[in-house]
Amino acid sequence: MEEQSFVSKLRRKKPYLKLMPRHIQRSHAGKSVIRSRVEHVFIEQKSQIELFVRTVGITRVTMKIGLANIVYSMHRSLFWERISASA
Helix, strand or coil: CCCCCCCCCCCCCCCCCCCCCHHHHHHHHHHHHHHHHHHHHHHHHHHCCCCCCCCCCHHHHHHHHHHHHHHHHHHHHHHHHHHHHHC
16 A cells, blocks of 8 residues: 555554553544545445345445435435525
């Protein structure tokens, strides 16, 4: 990863019986914000759209997840249209 200048997005474990260093705490806080936004989308797809992927082949999986993302985006846009119309 370092050779190709990628940055790890994984969290580090807290040292046993020690305080977490301050710079790692700040790093974890930023990663948690991203994770909460992404997990919110997955929970929405899993519960309301009832996304369950059980297909053979990466092409079918990609298509099914892509369609679920389009449906989610349409739901969100309709939600924001209703909010802006009522305000």
